[in-house]
Amino acid sequence: MKVDTLYQTIALDLKKLIESRTYRPGEKLPSVRKLSNQWNVSIATIQSAYLELQSQGLIYSQPRAGFFVESAFSHLLPEPLLSSPANTFNDPGEGHLSTSLVDSLNFGPDLIPFGIATLDPNLFPISDLHRSLTRVSRRAGSEALVYDFVPGSIKLRQQLSKLCVRSGLCMPPEEFVLTNGAIEAFHVCLRAVAKTGDLIAVESPTYYGFLRAIQNMQMRPLEIPTHPREGIDLGCLNTLLKKHKVSSIMTVSNYSNPLGCTIPIDRKKDLVCMAKKFNVPIIENDIFGDLPHFGDRPSVCKAYDQDGMVLLCSSFSKTLSPGYRVGWTAPGKYKSRVEWLIHESTFASSTLMRLSIAEYLASSNYQKHLLNLRRHCASQVQQMSMIVSNHFPKGTRLTRPEGGFILWVEFPEKLNSFELHRLALAHKISITPGPVFSSQQQYQNCIRLSCGYPITSYLEQAIAKLGKLATQLISISTK
Numbered sequence: 001m002k003v004d005t006l007y008q009t010i011a012l013d014l015k016k017l018i019e020s021r022t023y024r025p026g027e028k029l030p031s032v033r034k035l036s037n038q039w040n041v042s043i044a045t046i047q048s049a050y051l052e053l054q055s056q057g058l059i060y061s062q063p064r065a066g067f068f069v070e071s072a073f074s075h076l077l078p079e080p081l082l083s084s085p086a087n088t089f090n091d092p093g094e095g096h097l098s099t100s101l102v103d104s105l106n107f108g109p110d111l112i113p114f115g116i117a118t119l120d121p122n123l124f125p126i127s128d129l130h131r132s133l134t135r136v137s138r139r140a141g142s143e144a145l146v147y148d149f150v151p152g153s154i155k156l157r158q159q160l161s162k163l164c165v166r167s168g169l170c171m172p173p174e175e176f177v178l179t180n181g182a183i184e185a186f187h188v189c190l191r192a193v194a195k196t197g198d199l200i201a202v203e204s205p206t207y208y209g210f211l212r213a214i215q216n217m218q219m220r221p222l223e224i225p226t227h228p229r230e231g232i233d234l235g236c237l238n239t240l241l242k243k244h245k246v247s248s249i250m251t252v253s254n255y256s257n258p259l260g261c262t263i264p265i266d267r268k269k270d271l272v273c274m275a276k277k278f279n280v281p282i283i284e285n286d287i288f289g290d291l292p293h294f295g296d297r298p299s300v301c302k303a304y305d306q307d308g309m310v311l312l313c314s315s316f317s318k319t320l321s322p323g324y325r326v327g328w329t330a331p332g333k334y335k336s337r338v339e340w341l342i343h344e345s346t347f348a349s350s351t352l353m354r355l356s357i358a359e360y361l362a363s364s365n366y367q368k369h370l371l372n373l374r375r376h377c378a379s380q381v382q383q384m385s386m387i388v389s390n391h392f393p394k395g396t397r398l399t400r401p402e403g404g405f406i407l408w409v410e411f412p413e414k415l416n417s418f419e420l421h422r423l424a425l426a427h428k429i430s431i432t433p434g435p436v437f438s439s440q441q442q443y444q445n446c447i448r449l450s451c452g453y454p455i456t457s458y459l460e461q462a463i464a465k466l467g468k469l470a471t472q473l474i475s476i477s478t479k
Contacts, residue, residue, distance in 0.1 A: 006041060007048035014049060018058055018069055029059060029067040044371075051294040051375060054382050055402060061379045070386065077389045077398040080259075080410045082233060085204035085223035085442050112462045115430030117257060117318075117406055119452040123376055124321055125360075125369045132359040136352065150339045152178025152328075153354040159361035160328055166296075167289060168303030169312075175330050177338055180349055181322075182287050182315035185329040187213055188345070189311040190248065192337040193281045194219055198247035201240065201280075203232050205408070205437030205446070207257045210250060210285075214439075221439045222246065228399045228408065231256065231263035234270055241278045248281050254298045255288035258408045258437055258448040260401025262298055272304045281334065286314045288404040290370055293378035298403075308332030316357060318404075319373060320366075324353045377405045380451040387460055388449070391467030393474055405451045414477040415445045415470055423469045429462050 017023050030038070032046045039046075050067050053059045057076050059067050151157065157173035164171060179185040186209075194200060196218040202210060204223035214221045222240060225233040232251055240246070251271070253263045263271065275282045284301045292298060302312040311334055315327030331338040360366060384407060388398055395412040411417070417433035424431050434446030453459065 007045045008052060010035075010039065010041070010045065011049040011052040014053060015056075015058060018053075023069045025069050027069050028065075029069065031066055047375070048294060051378050054378050055293045057382065057385065057400075060382055060386065061375075076385065076400075077392065077396050079400055080228050080397045080408065082227045083204050083225050083442075085225060085438060085440060111425070111428050111430040112459060113430060113453060114449045114462070114466075115432045117448075117450050117452065118322055119318065119373075119377075119405065120454060123373055125365065128363075128365050128369070129321060129356065129360060133352070133356040136355045136359050150177065150342045151335075152176075152349065153351065153358060156326075156354045156358040156361075157328075159358050163361060163366075164330075167286065168299030169330070171330060175332075175335070177329050177331060177335060177342065178349065178354060179313075179315075179327040179329060179342065180346060181317060181325045181327040182285065182313050183209060183213075183327070184342070184346070185313035185315070185327045186210065186283065186285060188338050188341040189283045189313060189329055189331055189334070190214070190217060190219075191341050192331065192334045193283070193311070194247035199244055201237060201246050201249045202439075203251060203256060203259075205258055205434065205443055206250070207252070207285075208432075208436040211437075211439050219247075223438060223440060223442070226256075226259060226261065228259045228261050230267060231259075231261045232271070234267060234274065237271075238274060241274070241280065246278070246280050248283055249275060250283045250285070251301065252285045252288070253301050254286055255291060255401055255404035255406075257288065257404075258406055258432070260399050260404055260406050260408065262402060263301070265299060268299065268301045269304045272301050272310065275309050276307055280309075281332075282310045284310055284312045286312060287318050288406075289314070290319050291374055291377050291405070292403040293374060293381065294402070302330060302332075305332065308334070311338070319370065320357065320360070324357060325350070326353055326357050374403075376454070377403070377451070380453070380455055381405055381407065383455040384449065384451040384463065387455070387463045388467070391464040393467065393471040396470075407449045407451060409447050409449060410443075411445045411447075411470055412474055413445050414474045416473065416477075417444060417447045419473055420447065420466075420470055423473070424466055427462075427465055427469075429466055431466065 023029060032043055035046045036043045058070055060070050061067050154173060156178060157176040160176050161171060161173045198219050199222050200214050200219050201224055202221045203226040211221055224237050253268060255262055282301055286300050290297060300312060302310040309332060311329060311331040313329045329338060385398060397410040399408040421431055421433045432448040434443030435441040437443060
C-alpha cells in the first residue's frame with residue numbers, strides 16, 4: 001500500500017495487525033471512537049482508514065455493530081482481464097439493441113433490484129431535499145413558476161462551478177448548461193459533435209443506454225478494449241483512430257458503468273492529448289465521480305482540456321435524486337451548438353427542481369451526505385463481493401471497483417447470461433445480462449450486479465440462489 005496520508009498510515013498498521021492474526025478472522029475491531037482516542041486522531045481519519053481496509057477486502061462493516069475482520073479475503077474471486085471486443089461495427093441503425101433485448105430487462109418494483117443501477121431511496125437526504133423544496137417554493141414566488149430557459153438557472157450553475165473544483169475544474173458558471181438528467185446531456189452532446197453514419201469510439205463493455213442512443217441517431221459504435229481497473233485501452237484507441245474517421249470518443253472516466261474502472265490521471269491526460277492530436281472531441285460522463293469508496297474525489301478528463309475538446313456530462317441521479325431529473329454539461333467549444341439543440345428539443349425545463357437543488361448545494365449538507373453515502377456504497381460493494389465469492393461457481397471473475405456501486409461478473413464461457421436472466425426472473429431476481437453492454441453482443445457469459453441496496457439476509461439469500469442457478473446452467477452445458 002502506498003502511504004501518502006495519515007489515514008493510510010493507520011490503515012497500514014491495522015493491516016499488519018490483521019495479517020499477523022493479532023485480530024483474527026471474524027473478530028470485531030475497536031470502535032472508531034476508541035481508536036480515535038487511542039491514537040489521538042480525528043474520527044474521520046479512523047473512518048477513512050477503515051474504508052481503505054474495506055476496499056481491500058480485509059474488513060467488513062455490520063450496521064450498528066461495527067467493523068469486523070473478513071474471514072474470506074483470501075477467497076475473493078480473481079478480476080476479469082482486458083476485454084476483447086470485435087473490432088467491427090454495424091451499419092447505421094443496425095445492431096441487436098434495436099430488438100427487444102433491452103426492453104426485456106425487467107426492473108419492476110416487486111423484483112430484487114440487482115439489475116438496475118440505482119440506490120436505495122432511503123440513502124438519499126429525503127428530509128433535507130423536502131425542506132429545500134419548501135423553502136424555495138415560499139421564497140421564489142413567481143420565479144419558481146416560469147420557464148427555466150437555456151442555459152438554465154444561474155443559481156444552480158454557480159453551485160456547480162463551486163462543486164466542480166473538487167473534480168480539478170476551474171470554470172465559471174457561464175461554462176455550464178443545465179439539462180433534464182445526464183441522458184439528455186449525453187444526447188445533445190452527441191448530436192453536437194456527430195451526424196448520421198459517423199463512428200463513435202466507446203469503451204467495451206459500456207452502458208447500454210449510450211449504445212441505444214448511438215444507434216437511434218443512426219451512428220455506429222466502435223468498441224475499444226477496456227481494462228477493469230484502468231479503463232479504455234489507449235494503445236488500441238490510437239491505432240483505430242489512425243485507421244478510421246471517428247467523430248467522438250465516449251468515456252465514463254470514473255467508476256464506469258458496468259466495469260467500475262477509473263482512468264488514472266496520467267492516462268486521462270494522454271487521452272485528452274490524443275483527442276487533440278486527432279481532433280476528436282471526448283464526451284465524458286462523470287455520473288459516478290462523487291462516489292469514491294475512500295480518499296479524494298478523482299479528477300475528470302475535462303480538468304486537462306485546454307482546447308474545449310471535452311464535453312463533460314453528469315447529474316445528481318446517483319447522489320441526490322433520480323426523480324428530480326437535474327443534469328448538466330460543460331460542453332467546451334460546442335456550448336452554442338448544445339444550447340441550440342436543447343432549445344430546439346425541450347425549450348425549457350422545471351425551474352423549481354433546479355432551484356431546490358441549488359438551495360441544497362449552498363448548504364454544507366451535501367458534502368456530509370456524500371461522506372455517508374460513500375461509506376454505504378463501499379460497505380455494500382464489499383459485502384456483495386464477499387457473498388458472490390462464496391456462492392458463485394468456480395472459474396467466475398469479479399471486478400473490484402474503488403467507487404460507485406456496480407459489480408461486473410464474468411462466468412465461465414459455458415454460461416449464457418440471458419438464460420440466467422430468465423431463470424432469475426422466475427425467482428423474482430433482476431440482473432442485467434452482459435450482451436446489452438455491447439453492440440456486437442459480446443460478453444454472453446457476463447452480468448452486471450447493482451449493489452445499491454443495503455445487504456440484508458433476504459438479499460444475501462437471493463445472491464446465493466443466483467449462484468446456484470449459474471452453477472446449474474454450467475453443469476447442464478457440460479453434459
